[in-house]
Amino acid sequence: MERAGYCLKRILQMIPVLLIATILIFAMIRMIPGGDAAQVMLGDKATPEALAALRSKLGLDQPVTTQYLIFLKGLFKGDFGDSVQYNMPVSTLLANRFSVTLLLTLTSALLTVIISFPLGYLAAVRKGHLADITIRGYSLLSISLPSFWIALLLMLIFGVKLKIFPVSGWGDTWAQHIKSLFLPSLTQAVATSGILIRNLRNNVLDVKNKDYIDFAKSKGIQPVAVATKHVLRNALIPTTTLLSLKVASMLGGSVIIESVFTLPGMGALLVDAVLRRDYAVVQGVVLIFSLTVLIINLLTDLLYSWLDPRVALN
């Protein structure tokens, strides 16, 4: 019950945050130099008449405050406006692409866990040995290498040389989608795992030296139980919260990954829309991203309180 009340409170708090986000993005996209969508669409051979006609058609000649009110009104009806580039409702575009980004983020998170949790634990228990040194070296590379470089390297090895996975693209069938997701997810996982490995390693080392671990051992609790119920569970708490935050930032990373791998997700849509000054699309994508981050933060807090009963929700 307390949890439910807390959730409700948090959801209500999201509304003013999202509203401020809309104002910010509405203003910011219009402050970018380089003209508006009409100028971009017509390009070089634009004559003043053609520009004026297109602007009027797109409603770009109205004052900014009017445009904002139209946008807000539409939001309450679930209407994000129309994409000037694709001539279709933004909500349709978002719906098509959201699942791609969501799948990418989930598989990236999964691979990140598979890579970083065992390696982080191993590095801690084998501290000072070769395994630890190797893992920490990998960790350093992961943090320092830019993700798009990792992407190109993986494409070259697995796509061109070994031909195990498609170089890029999304495919048509579900089987192809899964295959297409592997390299992009692996790229994000490799790029994110470094910092998680370090974090988990430090936490495990920290927890191992705590009094209650000695106490548990002296009570005669089996080593496996000590390792999982006591060491890991305590060590994982801060690491899991870090993971949640990293997952939220993976949404931002999707912009690069989706562009390099040509995945039809929201990140690629955002890049394209900014370059074409497709205001409605930018606003819609940023709004969805903001909402997703807020929800992830809420889930993180709930998860944290569940993992660690000592923490109170408020």
Added chain:
Amino acid sequence: MKKAKRWLATALVACMALGMAACGDNAETPASDGETSTSGGYADKIVIGRPMDSDNLDPVTAEGNQNIWMFELMMEGLVKTDDSGNDIEPCLADTWEISDDGTVYTFHLKDGVKFANGDEVTIEDWIWSLERARDTEESEWNFTGAPIADVAQGEDENTLVITLNAPCAAFLAYCSMFNMSVQEKSYFEELGEDAYTAAPMGTGAYMLSEWKQGESMTFVANPNYHGEAPKTSELDFVVVSDDSSRLMQLQAGEVDVMTYVPTSAVATIQADSNLTFLAPESTEVKYVMFNMRDDIMGNQAVRQALRYATDKQEIIDMVYDGNATKAVSFLAETSEYLDTSIEDVAYDVETAKSMLAEAGYPNGMDITLLYRSGDEAYEQIAVTLQSQWAKAGVNVTLDPEEKAVMTEKRNNGEYQACLWMWTDDVSDPSEFMDFFLDPSKTDGLHTGYNNATCTELEKAALVEGSVETRKELYAQVQETVFEETPLITLCYVPFTVATSVSVDGFVQTPLGIYRFENLTKTVG
């Protein structure tokens, strides 16, 4: 205790390894899609990789090659350009007559032509299409329809009579342009103009079968086509925005053709025995333009001096690896109106320096060079020019900007020198001439160039019927422009395409039109 810890750690790592291996086992080598079915040794489908997706397929309102090159596969007009990009050939009109005063064109249409959906093409469709081309305000191509006063049926339902306001020498060339293609009125009205941009229809050899926004666009052979079916029945244009990724897809066999090959990749492709590099001639001319309203750049002697300081051959060698030709005048290399008598100046740094000194800049000067960022060619040209002009004492500050910002700065006159280019959409110089020399259109391609004599000459050439007279008029214009140097043309650049060795028959005309009737991919 220690044993247990070690066991746990090993077990975790083993799980991880197993997980990875499992992923690896399930994956299989992706088969190149075109190899699934064949007919006579050729693949049924060819996959073409391009960097950008289309956004609007309506030939009247769309702009940009990412759109134009696509709907040109589907649309046909009264006439078409030949593969050289220069001459006009019959297309949906078999023959035509032009009245003596040059204002009445009578076209005799091919009989029994149908749209891709099976509907017959009617005179009403023609009238509606041409009027839409002329009257759509937000279209930048309505200059092709502007000469038209009236379109009507002639003596029978296969005769179309177009009456012009005044004689127009370029009118037949205008009729070959994509926005003057025939489209179905009822189909357009049923879909509405917004939905039409995603699903247009024409009479061409191919029709659009599927468009997955941001991913791919698929064309299939038009079952109702009046001519011979193309050799490959399905074309799949996939979007691969990253250049390296697109090249890797070609190398991996995931795409059969790669368009827009960056200059840095050419050597790799030429060295690969499984790939072929093609460089079809285009009308693209790269130039550096000057802001004539600027204090420094407004000085003709300065601009002319910079021409002496420019080593065009070095740019061709360094930026294009020799795959480009020097440009002197600004018309396309393939144009029959190109004045080849103009003599370019030799690269001569000393002359440049002395000219600058005479113009009042004995110690050189500082100027900025604006260009579009993110484009390898522009970046390299900019850097090369910077080092060349430095030898003449001109210190160039590079100003790379994102395309939209660059466009705005240039159009607002916020630059001194700027790199840009032109490509023709019509096989007639009047398009370029008018956009350039009619100040009300683009203010001299945004240079601020305004020479009343040139404007008069090009307007006269617009309506002049005799090819010889037009050549003279255009020659005068080109000589004047060369002398007054609102821009310095650098080089003609070809299209760059790479294909797998099994692909044959790739044709792209200088105007950018794909002619894929004989495009094939051999299998097995």
